Amino acid sequence: MLLNIEHVKKSFAETEVLRDISLHVEEGEFVALLGPSGSGKSTIFNLIGGIMEPDDGAITLNHKVIHGKRGLIGYMPQQPSLFPWRTVLENIVLVQELTGKPNRQEAKEWLEKVGLQEFENAYPIELSGGMKQRVAFIRAMLSKQNLLCLDEPFSALDEFTRISMQKWLLSVWETNRKSILFVTHSIEEALFLADRIYILTKRPTMVKEEVIVPFARPRDESLLNTEPFFHLKQKIFKQLKDELGEGL
Amino acid sequence: MKWLRSNGGAIIVLLFLLGLWEIIVKITGTPAWLLPAPSQIFSEGFKVIPSFSTDILATTKLAILGLVIGSAAGFIIAVILHILPIVQKMTYPLLILSQNIPIIVLAPLLIIWFGFGLLPKLIVIALVCFFPIVVAALDGFKNTAPELKYYMQMAGASKTQMFWKLELPYALPSLFSGLKISATYSVMGAVISEWLGAKQGIGVYMTLSQASFRTDHVFVAIFTIMLLSVLLFGLIQAFEKLFIKGKIER
Known part of the structure; x- marks a missing residue:
């Protein structure tokens, strides 16, 4: 077990944000966290990333407690958060710079692998939204950590770009199989990408249910139109709807 | 073009x-002693250039040296205040007050304290130059995009790395805005410091011209100061283009 979160609680002043979160990510597994907005997903990431410490419970990575320890995960935020004064290549080696000497050769090979080699020396302002997110993902990959935390990375993209980005992410991931914890509020996205899905409740957040996604890999777009996919989507949708009650 | x-x-x-x-x-x-025509100022300017150029050179050197010292001091102060917010809270009002001291009054005092050498002149110039840099740099540091800061935290950046890799480069455009203001102030500062006692310089030339009612020469000096300020401004702008890569989307 790579990442294990056990009975974690977190409150801010009077507000209880996380009531009881237990989840785990295996080596090479793609896990999605699915929940309504304001369900404390970013608090979970803050805890894993070491920006906050849990009030109770334990978070372990490779069986070591990581409370308050930063820089142990690869992270891809919702906004691409590329540094505007750095070229694409300089951006993706940034995380390596923090811990030691960057390996530019490896970085270049990665850009080539994902077809971005011609943008090596481009500045972020010259890239489209989808391309920026690809760069942000490669940057997370190059952090050399075994766990990648992806925080709604495609939510700001338009529908067409999003689908092609999801396919792109899967194709890159399948050649390399790092563990991924993927936060999303799109049922379809979670089902299409993940091996397992944790459905979260609204605040104070608990894990409502764990769904094992039975679809074989490699997956492609045609999966989205199959009966089992649609069926599972309906089931999860109903659960989320119950969760939100009249609010939906 | x-x-x-x-x-x-x-x-x-x-x-x-x-x-x-x-x-x-x-x-x-x-009459010309009251207000000379521009044509007269320019023709007079060309006439005096050979003897005036040493004064121009002296003032330019003084202004640039003062600007360098003043902006270096401003930058260091800004960094210290940024790293230590408590110190910032305690001393920021003092910095603002320092800008309310009339330089004309302060300069003679500085000469009494430090003599007629270079030091009091540099203090005057540095005093007018450092403030815009402090304000601009502090604003730049403070306005660093929160999502980039958050990313750096998640990536495990130390405070030092946060500063050198994110906050400083992010503040550069703002820092250059401050530098441009300081550059234009520096020439004025140099001239004022020369009024109080110098062997050469545009300030000296100006005082002498005024004493001998050569209003046209006074205007030559004024135009030279303007030109010098514009040139320094342009120089900073050129540096800015050289240093600032990509573009910051704000």
Whole structure:
């Protein structure tokens, strides 16, 4: 077990944000966290990333407690958060710079692998939204950590770009199989990408249910139109709807 | 061509004002000791250039040296205040107060304290130059995009890395805005410091001209100061283009 979160609680002043979160990510597994907005997903990431410490419970990575320890995960935020004064290549080696000497050769090979080699020396302002997110993902990959935390990375993209980005992410991931914890509020996205899905409740957040996604890999777009996919989507949708009650 | 397109408007307005001035002086027959016509100022300027150039050079050197010292001090102060917010809270009002000291009054005191050497002059220039840099740099540091800061935290950046890799480069455009203001102030600062006792410089030339009622020479000095400020401003702008890569989306 790579990442294990056990009975974690977190409150801010009077507000209880996380009531009881237990989840785990295996080596090479793609896990999605699915929940309504304001369900404390970013608090979970803050805890894993070491920006906050849990009030109770334990978070372990490779069986070591990581409370308050930063820089142990690869992270891809919702906004691409590329540094505007750095070229694409300089951006993706940034995380390596923090811990030691960057390996530019490896970085270049990665850009080539994902077809971005011609943008090596481009500045972020010259890239489209989808391309920026690809760069942000490669940057997370190059952090050399075994766990990648992806925080709604495609939510700001338009529908067409999003689908092609999801396919792109899967194709890159399948050649390399790092563990991924993927936060999303799109049922379809979670089902299409993940091996397992944790459905979260609204605040104070608990894990409502764990769904094992039975679809074989490699997956492609045609999966989205199959009966089992649609069926599972309906089931999860109903659960989320119950969760939100009249609010939906 | 590009330069002309972006600055052409300003040049036309300037020429128009000079023309208006020329005509008014000619029509009213104003005597030259009261207000010389621009044409007279320029022809006089060309005449005195050989002897005046040493003064210009002295002031330029003084202004640049003062600007370098003042902006270095401003930058260091800004960094310290940024790293230590408590110190910032305690001393920021003092910094603002330092800008309310009338330089004209302070300068003679500085000469009493430090003599007629270079030091009091540099203090005067540095005093007018450091403040814009402090304000600009502090604003730049403070306005660093929160999502980039958050990313750096998640990536495990230390405070030092956060500063050198994110906050400083992010603040550069703002820092250059401050530097441009300081550059234009530095020439004025140099001239004021020269009024109080110097062997050469535009300030000295100005005082001598004024004492001998050579109003045209006073105006030559004024125009030179303006030109010098604009040139320094341009120099900083050139550095800015050199240093700032990509573009910050704000």
